[in-house]
């Protein structure tokens with residue numbers, strides 16, 4: 001059973017009524033972030049029930065020493081952990097000296113949470129009766145500023161309802177923080193200094209081993225019935241925390257509120273010896289503006305984001321809520337302002353998946369960022385990999401490859417591999433393919449070729465070298481084979497000739513060769529520089545081509561499909577529909593060896609290849625492969641349903657496409673995979689965007705033109721989206737019987753709609 005307590009609403013995520021069982025799940029769902037930091041939606045006041053406390057700073061991590069059963073040569077020394085950082089949101093409430101704790105109150109009513117996605121804030125309100133029978137009304141609102149990304153603000157108010165009461169609000173910083181996810185229970189933080197001056201508090205802490213210097217800070221203002229008051233306060237400073245308490249004899253019906261300004265400054269952006277000074281600067285900016293003005297700025301920043309990225313859906317509130325939730329969370333995670341950051345599968349909502357970067361970025365996220373932001377954001381994501389090229393070459397060398405071959409890490413923080421399961425670290429090498437594909441995709445979409453001579457070609461050469469060396473010649477087959485791999489479907493390990501891997505390997509070589517010649521022709525200087533640096537020769541290129549031209553692809557004559565891998569047909573081919581449903585998800589019910597022997601596919605694998613290389617195959621071939629593989633696919637990776645949704649839509653199977661859309665878009669809201677308490681699936685959220693824009697809208701780039709094949713689920717009256725195509729913004733509005741196109745500005749744009757040319761001129765509505 002999926003969860004269904006989130007109340008449908010077009011612009012907000014709403015929960016009503018307090019249920020301790022949903023606390024951890026809501027902490028994930030209501031998470032907030034601003035690209036530079038993020039936090040789970042933990043209560044400000046202490047909560048003694050089950051909770052998962054989490055607050056994270058982008059780019060600050062800990063290299064947790066690898067822990068495995070049997071050490072295998074080539075394993076990385078560490079697994080980078082996203083670090084739970086000191087907590088700055090804490091505000092404890094004492095009512096006649098009794099501490100408010102929602103787990104121990106006599107009664108809680110009118111509990112409501114809202115994550116307002118339009119304006120970018122989180123709020124919570126409730127009435128609580130404490131053991132001492134005093135009833136209070138609590139309202140809190142907080143956000144992490146997009147304008148000043150080191151700053152967050154909370155407005156927390158308490159009103160005694162049934163009598164006068166002494167209310168104490170204790171605002172604190174807590175540095176005694178641990179990770180849920182740790183290999184050896186190491187201490188991750190070293191607190192170096194705790195100070196308080198002029199009602200401001202600072203905890204300076206460094207991370208162990210990585211030595212990131214951080215300063216967590218706070219300052220509070222207190223208001224009684226909206227009037228700023230200067231209450232006496234008590235400041236307490238311990239070895240790991242610091243607090244300031246304000247006490248007020250509060251009349252029945254009177255409201256005491258605290259505006260708390262807090263956040264982090266880090267030596268990634270500041271001089272490590274001047275962090276307190278930097279914190280004071282940001283506090284000054286925050287307190288000068290005050291809560292309300294900061295909120296106005298927050299709304300403005302989100303309006304700008306939505307103006308470009310919003311998708312509207314008419315006639316289906318749950319679908320509308322879901323797509324906005326996905327777009328909102330992606331923007332909370334990554335905004336493209338810092339080239340050393342990337343998009344972690346859990347963003348700032350949990351610790352699972354450690355490192356920040358997977359192939360998810362190239363395979364799933366880049367299309368979203370390309371179309372909804374300035375194209376330099378996607379370029380920044382490509383540059384992230386260029387900046388890690390040397391490390392990817394070292395990584396390949398460690399595994400025995402040579403001559404500048406690169407194997408990009410499966411999981412990384414700083415370019416070093418930090419994943420350590422042999423079947424993934426050593427075998428899930430298809431990730432190299434997605435990195436090359438993203439370069440191609442970026443050029444296809446933006447028409448900006450300059451990235452390739454400047455940076456991309458070096459990456460393509462190193463990847464081509466890897467595939468050339470990784471393939472082996474089979475005299476039996478008279479072909480090149482790629483042995484011992486894991487494809488995107490991680491429910492198969494150590495397989496031979498995963499079709500997807502072999503296909504993308506061949507494509508990478510072909511594409512690298514094409515780019516080498518094009519750069520040699522059109523960018524002489526770059527070509528000379530690159531050839532000098534990489535020492536690529538004609539003879540070497542010929543060897544790559546020999547591999548690409550003679551690559552082996554497993555195929556079934558009987559079914560007329562490419563086989564996911566050698567021997568796939570030997571499996572007991574019982575479809576998912578015929579599987580005992582109580583056994584699902586199989587990864588929570590079956591032993592690993594049983595999963596490996598089964599035909600079940602965790603996520604799009606052969607179909608991932610058909611997604612990337614759609615135009616290499618006919619629609620009939622796509623349909624045959626879809627019909628063959630979909631019945632065995634369990635979609636136990638969040639990355640799966642979106643690809644199937646795009647393909648089902650292309651094949652006109654709109655009911656299936658819609659079901660997959662709901663599954664991908666409401667994956668976390670409805671908790672399909674029973675794990676939302678661990679955090680959200682951020683990277684697959686870009687897949688949700690794909691299933692609307694590429695799936696239903698049928699958006700592609702064909703013949704260097706934007707092309708659409710609009711379709712619409714029968715459940716919807718209409719939907720619309722905007723895309724930035726080569727610096728022009730096109731609005732597409734699809735209804736059951738017509739599609740409108742509108743250009744915001746710029747030059748006229750010729751697009752393809754159902755393969756026919758259509759000219760769209762600025763500020764003129766074109767209806768097809």
Ligand code: BGC
Pocket residue numbers: 345353358359360488490602603637638639683
């Ligand atoms: C998927 C991978 C993905 C990773 C992070 C895994 O469950 O199988 O393809 O890269 O999650 O999202």
